[in-house]
Amino acid sequence: MKLLVTGGAGYVGSVCAARLLEAGHEVVVLDDLSTGHEDAVPSGARFIRGDIAEVIGDVLAEGFDGVLHFAAKSLVGESMQDPGKYWTGNVLTAVRLLDAMKEHGTPKLVFSSTAATYGEPREVPIPETAPTAPTNTYGATKLAIDHAITSYAAAHGLAATSLRYFNVAGAYGSIGERHATETHLIPLVLQVALGQREHISIYGEDWPTEDGTCVRDYIHVLDLADAHLLALENATAGEHRIYNLGNGTGFSVKQVIDTCREVTGHPIPAVVAPRRAGDPAVLVASAERARTELGWKPERADITGIVRDAWEFTRARHGA
Numbered sequence: 001m002k003l004l005v006t007g008g009a010g011y012v013g014s015v016c017a018a019r020l021l022e023a024g025h026e027v028v029v030l031d032d033l034s035t036g037h038e039d040a041v042p043s044g045a046r047f048i049r050g051d052i053a054e055v056i057g058d059v060l061a062e063g064f065d066g067v068l069h070f071a072a073k074s075l076v077g078e079s080m081q082d083p084g085k086y087w088t089g090n091v092l093t094a095v096r097l098l099d100a101m102k103e104h105g106t107p108k109l110v111f112s113s114t115a116a117t118y119g120e121p122r123e124v125p126i127p128e129t130a131p132t133a134p135t136n137t138y139g140a141t142k143l144a145i146d147h148a149i150t151s152y153a154a155a156h157g158l159a160a161t162s163l164r165y166f167n168v169a170g171a172y173g174s175i176g177e178r179h180a181t182e183t184h185l186i187p188l189v190l191q192v193a194l195g196q197r198e199h200i201s202i203y204g205e206d207w208p209t210e211d212g213t214c215v216r217d218y219i220h221v222l223d224l225a226d227a228h229l230l231a232l233e234n235a236t237a238g239e240h241r242i243y244n245l246g247n248g249t250g251f252s253v254k255q256v257i258d259t260c261r262e263v264t265g266h267p268i269p270a271v272v273a274p275r276r277a278g279d280p281a282v283l284v285a286s287a288e289r290a291r292t293e294l295g296w297k298p299e300r301a302d303i304t305g306i307v308r309d310a311w312e313f314t315r316a317r318h319g320a
């Protein structure tokens with residue numbers, strides 16, 4: 001297939017672009033480099049630098065079999081302080097993309113949705129049938145896009161899939177997570193091991209969990225990439241399917257820090273800090289639907305392996 005990967009200079013998009021190329025697809029990456037890096041775009045992909053909202057019509061006019069839409073603003077805190085950036089950057093941009101796909105007859109879409117569409121869970125593990133009540137603007141914009149996709153699929157015959165990622169982690173060789181503004185736990189802990197940070201702050205030790213720290217479902221970015229390939233293969237015209245992607249196992253913040261200590265051999269000082277606003281205590285996915293309908297099976301669920309891949313990537317980038 002000839003595929004457009006928006007956000008293919010970012011963390012998840014660049015890993016997925018590399019895997020799509022390996023699977024024999026033709027890949028064009030569209031990215032404005034607002035948070036991405038040109039050198040993360042895999043060498044076999046054609047790179048177009050531009051803002052989707054401005055150039056998507058011209059780009060899709062050349063004819064594509066599908067779009068994988070990773071591009072987004074995705075900082076939860078920023079989304080609360082500057083919501084306009086998220087409603088414009090995420091929702092308006094996605095509607096422009098959907099209109100251009102309709103105009104140029106692009107048949108398939110895979111969209112990066114998020115666990116943040118559910119908000120505070122009422123049941124754990126979280127199935128796709130759980131109520132969607134986002135607790136932050138980022139999640140609200142992703143949910144709005146999911147709704148837009150549902151109606152475009154029904155009205156215009158789009159074959160669409162939303163993949164709701166839980167906590168993406170790990171790396172694929174030299175491609176990994178390097179956000180200029182890093183908020184994610186594992187890369188921050190690894191910065192301590194590198195000596196770039198003195199300690200890691202644990203956001204709350206009084207949560208209703210076994211060790212008092214928040215529990216999350218960490219999914220290897222390569223397992224995520226596999227799900228994108230399966231979603232492309234299994235999509236049906238006129239349908240919008242939604243799948244949660246996680247391992248179904250939760251790890252606490254303390255367990256993650258301990259794993260990082262074990263993998264890096266660094267003591268990694270940790271300091272207990274106040275809770276971070278908007279954090280649910282436990283987020284764990286039920287990915288049963290992806291398993292049964294897509295035949296997806298995460299192969300790299302082991303947290304030590306996930307951290308090891310992230311550490312190898314981080315160490316190699318910093319020559320440590």
Ligand SMILES: NC(=O)c1ccc[n+]([C@@H]2O[C@H](COP(=O)([O-])OP(=O)(O)OC[C@H]3O[C@@H](n4cnc5c(N)ncnc54)[C@H](O)[C@@H]3O)[C@@H](O)[C@H]2O)c1
Pocket residue numbers: 006007008009010011012013030031032033034035036037050051052053069070071072073074089093112113114115164165166167168169179
């Ligand atoms: N990383 C996670 O844990 C996680 C979890 C759930 C969902 N997601 C979603 O997955 C996707 C990828 O996340 P990531 O961590 O790789 O983020 P990222 O910031 O590394 O990548 C996003 C990419 O999109 C590009 N971009 C943003 N707006 C654009 C625009 N208007 N036009 C063109 N390019 C644009 C950026 O330059 C960047 O390269 C996002 O949609 C995010 O919301 C990520």
Ligand SMILES: O=c1ccn([C@@H]2O[C@H](COP(=O)(O)OP(=O)(O)O[C@H]3O[C@H](CO)[C@H](O)[C@H](O)[C@H]3O)[C@@H](O)[C@H]2O)c(=O)[nH]1
Pocket residue numbers: 074114115116117165166167168183184185186188200201202203204214215216253276279283
């Ligand atoms: O310095 C830190 C950073 C994080 N945490 C904790 O570590 C856990 C994981 O935090 P991340 O920021 O790595 O990830 P989130 O669970 O907040 O975010 C993930 O889930 C969100 C949905 O809630 C979004 O989808 C987001 O993109 C995705 O990365 C949370 O309990 C957080 O409080 C710390 O204790 N200290």
